[in-house]
Amino acid sequence: MAEGRRVTAEAADTPLLRIASVVKRFGGFVVVDGLSLDIRAGEFFALLGPSGCGKTTLLRMLAGFEAPDQGAILLDGRDIAPVLPHRRPVNMMFQNYALFPHLTVRDNIAFGLKRTDLPKVDIEARVREMLALVRLEGLEARKPDQLSGGQRQRVALARSLARGPRILLLDEPLAALDKKLRESTQSELMELQRRLGMTFVIVTHDQEEAMTVADRIGVMDRGRLVQVATPRELYEAPNSRWVASFVGDINMIEGRIVLHAADRIMVDAPDIGTIAAVPTSRPQSADIGVAIRPEKIRLEKFGVAAGDADAGNGGFNRFAGDVIDVNYLGGASVYRIRLDSGFVLRASVTNASRSDGDAMSTGQRVTASFAAADCVVLET
Secondary structure, three states: OOOOOOOOHHHHHOEEEEEEEEEEEEOOEEEEEEEEEEEEOOOEEEEEOOOOOOHHHHHHHHHOOOOOOEEEEEEOOEEOOOOOHHHOOEEEEOOOOOOOOOOOHHHHHHOOHHHOOOOHHHHHHHHHHHHHHOOOOOOOOOOHHHOOHHHHHHHHHHHHHOOOOOEEEEEOOOOOOOHHHHHHHHHHHHHHHHHHOOEEEEEEOOHHHHHHHOOEEEEEEOOEEEEEEOHHHHHHOOOOHHHHHHOOOOEEEEEEEEEEOOOOEEEEEOOOEEEEEOOOOOOOOOEEEEEEOHHHOEEEEOOOOOOHHHHOOOOOOEEEEEEEEEEEOOOEEEEEEEEOOOOEEEEEEEOOOOOOOOOOOOOOEEEEEOOHHHOEEEOO
16 A cells, blocks of 8 residues: 555645535536545545545546536645646546557647747756656657557656646546556556656556555545545545445445444344454444445354454354355465354455365354454444
């Protein structure tokens, strides 16, 4: 995750970009609904959400290709909503790269620079700088159809950076790349952003991508921000059932609180039984959801005595069932366990050894357990 990167104290105090109660409608349909957000200088920020949630429309408003119907977009305290796209210190890299097929790599990168007052010698120097930055030296005379997908992506990135924008907007920039190239390009983007100290705002529907590159993530649904948090906070402490289900895999169990103890609650969950959970704050409602990530679940062959971790739960959160299928994913295996209650639980187990001596098989009787502290209590 990228959350180890830190912006400066000055950036943390004053947002570079402030989106204030922005609304965008197309006809009678509200695409962005009263959205407010602060983005700091030097931050790598991700807008994450399903298709149609409004994230690309928001990005286009930041770029100036769409105008908000209400609200303000403030850059360094100045409302840029009325400012034309080419006059904003903001550049956008498009999902399809939008390269000019008849121009060389050099001319594609120089295209925006030629529409400024820069002398020709300065333009040539800037193009050389961009070629070096994205490691495309020696390819400047080629045209886009003579490049690989990854190379075309670098040309588009260099062109977007050539004019030195305050903010770089990236609209699903890695969607067209294969998995291996996408992973290596993610690392390159992160390193580039660190070196430049520039603010990057990326739009993606790929949760893994957002959690890899971003300092913070804003999750959108139906035109609204539903949670803004670091990758770890978003994954480990989602603020609603919807966010918990959207980000990563989850076991969601509905129940009712029957006891408030000093450090935990007891939940009567009809689908599974009694659950002990440790909430981060006292729930205001008795009816709650208890979310458990698959990797937090411990599997043992049936009949094995409870370990120290299970003993800490006072005998709770330990359920018997049968393995109904196994998905081997290389680094981990994902099991579906049908508990004796009929509820199907998903568990992810790291494949720490090359041998399969500890692996469970379909039809095997097992015990699934989890710690009370690993339960996320959700009221909405």
